[in-house]
Amino acid sequence: MVLTKNEFISSIESFDGFGTKTRFEEFKWATGSRSGRILKAFNEYWTSAQRQGHSLHEISYRACFKPQLPGFFISRLASPGDAVYDPFMGRGTTPLEAFLRGCRPLGNDINPLSRALLEPRLTPPTLDNIAERLDSIDLTKAKESFPSLEVFFHSTTLRQIIALKEYLLKREQTGALDQVDRWIRMVAINRLTGHSPGFFSVYSLPPNQAVSIEAQAKINKIRQQTPEPKDIVPRILRRSKSLLKDWTASAGNDHCLDLNATLTTEEAHAATGIPSGVTQLVVTSPPFLDVVDYQADNWMRCWFLNIDSSTINIAQLKRVEDWRLMVTNVLKDLHRVLRPGGYVAFEVGEIRNGTLLLEELVLPAGVEAGLIPVIVLINVQEFTKTANTWGIDNQTDGTNTNRIVVFQKKQPA
DSSP: OOOOOOHHHHHHHOOOOOOOOEEEEEEEEEETTTEEEEEEEEEEEEEOOTTTTTGGOOOOOOTTOTTTHHHHHHHHOTTTOOOOEEEEEEEHHHHHHHTTTTTTTEEEOSHHHHHHHHHHSEEEEEEHHHHHHHHHHHOOOOOOOGGHHHHHHOHHHHHHHHHHHHHHHEEEEEEEHHHHHHHHHHHHHHHSSBBBTTTSSSSSSSSTTOOHHHHHHHHHHHTTOOOOOHHHHHHHHHHHHHHTTHHHHHOOOGGGGOOOEEEEOOOOOOOSSOOOOEEEEEEEOOOTTOOOOHHHHHHHHHHHHTGGGGOOOOOOOHHHHHHHHHHHHHHHHHHHHOOOOOOOEEEEEETTTTTTTTTHHHHHHHHTTTOOOEEEEEOOOOOOOHHHHHOOOOTTTTTOOOEEEEEEEOOOO
């Protein structure tokens, strides 16, 4: 059952799911001649433990939120069958969590990589089908030559990777790419580089985010390492088995297969492929000010997909005024896609050593977009292992809290 605005605020006021009562601060926002007051509610609203979500979520992608975040809002502000949308879907956490909860998944991201990461997990194949398909692919012959990548991979491993890439591209170009191929492609791009034997590469940092060729050469020199031969097929199968663990073990998956997912690759402020007035809930997080370079992080994944990452217009905004304008335009489009009474949960953070609280920029932007401020949730937790790998210490640098501004679209009188 979808909570009303007042019911949702009351549920936050009384929340003590982890034994701590919610603490409140009042914040006054203003834009033009309009102003108002809103509560900031501080608590731990979902667990910080690793791998507490469904196994299908376990795809590495930098600066993504945990599935517990959209799950918190979907369970309160949407019902099964409702459309749930993310205009900056990244690895697809919001649409996938919506899908697993029986809601219609809507997603958008300017980077085609995002669709390649999410789409196969909405129609997972069986492990037997994956194994059968991998067995049918000749990975001994590759046309492309990319010797610079041998700082990451042994030459035989690189040949297998390129052979798989060429097989998948040919299948896509001929219209033969199917559910099983998309799954194999998704797993392969998540096994390219990383820090454990399960990845195709030699030891690399940060986990599953491709450093440059030059940086990897330095890592190899410091660690006195050279890439060893690794077969990619058993690694794809092992990772597939792990991802499918909860899917194959759970009952009631049938409801997920008829939810009419819509995934687009457009600018977030003009996602025309998402229909107007159908979305009950948006849960999203925009690119923060100069925090993450998504193009640099994903260059190798884009190479495998045959995508020129330099042509993707991913926002890398450094000026506050530019970021606020981008957010305002995105929120205007969210107002368009929402149905009356629908909600937006807009997650941002505190950056620049905590001196810039982005929710205080988002609040007036939402009002300008025609949305009604409801409450600001500040989810306070210790940092995860992944966050610390990026050199972020809790309460010191980077984004150290989830700060979610909740808006509602006005209902007709």
